[in-house]
Amino acid sequence: PESPLSSAEESVNGLAGDPLASQSSSLKPLSEDPSGGESQPGTPLPLPGHSGLSIQEMVAMSPELDTYAITKKVKEVLTDNNLGQRLFGETILGLTQGSVSDLLARPKPWHKLSLKGREPFVRMQLWLQDPHSVEKLMDMKRLEKKAYMKRRLSSLSDGHSVEGVLSGPDYMQGSQSPGGQQQLKKARVVLGPEEKEALKKAYQQKPYPSPKTIEELASQLNLKTSTVINWFHNYRSRIRRELFIEEIQAAGGVGPGSEGGSPSLRGCKSGEGDSCDGTESEGTVETRQGLGIGLEDHRGACKDQGMEVESEAGASNNSPAQLDCTTSGLAGPGSSCGQSGLGIFSLTEASSTSSASSTNIPSSGPARNPRDNNLRKKKAANLNNIIHRLEKAASKEDPSEWEF
DNA sequence: TGCAAGTCAATACC
DNA sequence: GGTATTGACTTGCA
Numbered sequence: 001p002e003s004p005l006s007s008a009e010e011s012v013n014g015l016a017g018d019p020l021a022s023q024s025s026s027l028k029p030l031s032e033d034p035s036g037g038e039s040q041p042g043t044p045l046p047l048p049g050h051s052g053l054s055i056q057e058m059v060a061m062s063p064e065l066d067t068y069a070i071t072k073k074v075k076e077v078l079t080d081n082n083l084g085q086r087l088f089g090e091t092i093l094g095l096t097q098g099s100v101s102d103l104l105a106r107p108k109p110w111h112k113l114s115l116k117g118r119e120p121f122v123r124m125q126l127w128l129q130d131p132h133s134v135e136k137l138m139d140m141k142r143l144e145k146k147a148y149m150k151r152r153l154s155s156l157s158d159g160h161s162v163e164g165v166l167s168g169p170d171y172m173q174g175s176q177s178p179g180g181q182q183q184l185k186k187a188r189v190v191l192g193p194e195e196k197e198a199l200k201k202a203y204q205q206k207p208y209p210s211p212k213t214i215e216e217l218a219s220q221l222n223l224k225t226s227t228v229i230n231w232f233h234n235y236r237s238r239i240r241r242e243l244f245i246e247e248i249q250a251a252g253g254v255g256p257g258s259e260g261g262s263p264s265l266r267g268c269k270s271g272e273g274d275s276c277d278g279t280e281s282e283g284t285v286e287t288r289q290g291l292g293i294g295l296e297d298h299r300g301a302c303k304d305q306g307m308e309v310e311s312e313a314g315a316s317n318n319s320p321a322q323l324d325c326t327t328s329g330l331a332g333p334g335s336s337c338g339q340s341g342l343g344i345f346s347l348t349e350a351s352s353t354s355s356a357s358s359t360n361i362p363s364s365g366p367a368r369n370p371r372d373n374n375l376r377k378k379k380a381a382n383l384n385n386i387i388h389r390l391e392k393a394a395s396k397e398d399p400s401e402w403e404f
Numbered sequence: 405t406g407c408a409a410g411t412c413a414a415t416a417c418c
Numbered sequence: 419g420g421t422a423t424t425g426a427c428t429t430g431c432a
Binding site: 406409417 | 419420421422423424425426427428429430431432
Binding site for chain 1: 422427
């Protein structure tokens with residue numbers, strides 16, 4: 001393989017055979033073969049001598065990438081060329097359609113990603129750099145279609161149904177697996193609006209419920225405890241992700257927000273989206289007011305982090321929660337929060353000197369009493385101090401020069 | 405053991 | 419038919 005699309009070529013081979021089998025083969029990492037990943041001449045991705053490196057090594061060595069710019073460009077290319085997320089995901093990224101959709105719609109800032117999480121972005125970047133990437137993917141599409149038609153034809157001639165020929169494994173309840181065995185798969189739980197509402201309310205009161213609370217919730221809602229546990233895990237995770245996007249918007253940087261609103265906000269603003277908390281959180285207003293963070297009407301989403309910060313704010317200037325938020329502004333060009341020069345707390349100063357109504361302080365409104373105001377000012381000053389120091393550190397390229 | 409991160413895959417939605 | 423959503427699962431970490 002000599003280009004980032006090498007995996008796509010491998011998958012073409014897979015698709016030419018059994019599409020169900022190719023699913024797994026195409027999901028293998030892109031350039032596992034150490035001989036793969038030959039660098040394109042003049043590649044903009046500064047991966048010195050990455051030829052011969054595994055994708056993991058390339059990711060580890062990769063400089064910071066602008067995940068928003070990358071996903072934006074990928075979306076453009078896919079749309080312009082009428083290429084689907086499934087094809088792109090399975091052949092280029094080794095991910096399923098749903099994951100691709102998620103990645104493209106809500107890319108995390110580079111510095112918030114783990115090595116594994118960075119991998120798809122490196123693959124996307126390499127793919128974008130390949131001048132023949134689209135061409136190759138189009139070829140793949142044609143081959144896939146051809147293979148599908150071939151199978152369809154042979155299935156019809158055999159008198160068999162063509163169901164599932166291309167759409168992947170179908171192990172739904174009662175369906176036949178490719179091996180001919182009857183496989184019973186658990187039906188997917190679909191939570192009703194009332195159940196979701198109840199869970200959200202529970203989350204607002206306690207984002208980290210005790211096992212006892214989980215038990216109670218489960219029995220009250222007639223759900224399995226594992227479902228409730230999973231729901232809390234997923235909700236926290238997704239709220240956190242929404243927060244990243246909010247941070248970008250707050251920083252006014254590149255990203256979904258600069259294009260007329262992040263997808264996440266649809267959920268927030270509508271009050272319906274499950275990927276974001278659409279309900280007011282009276283129980284945690286204090287927390288957010290105390291923070292005075294310049295995060296727009298994030299309501300429950302802020303609470304998650306807000307609670308952490310609330311518990312840490314008075315303890316240490318370098319509390320993990322504070323650093324976690326603040327370092328969002330350190331990523332440099334193209335990243336989420338640092339571009340404004342003020343980071344995500346760019347409005348914090350304002351909030352510390354004027355009423356909340358003129359700031360981005362969430363829907364909780366102005367502080368309720370002077371004590372709240374003082375507390376908020378104190379915390380805002382604290383945060384600004386941290387921002388200042390981190391920004392100073394970030395301005396130095398050499399990590400050894402960083403001052404914390 | 406509990407959590408976060410990442411992902412899958414069923415299903416809702418357009 | 420393609421995309422978005424989301425419950426469930428896996429993995430790694432503290």
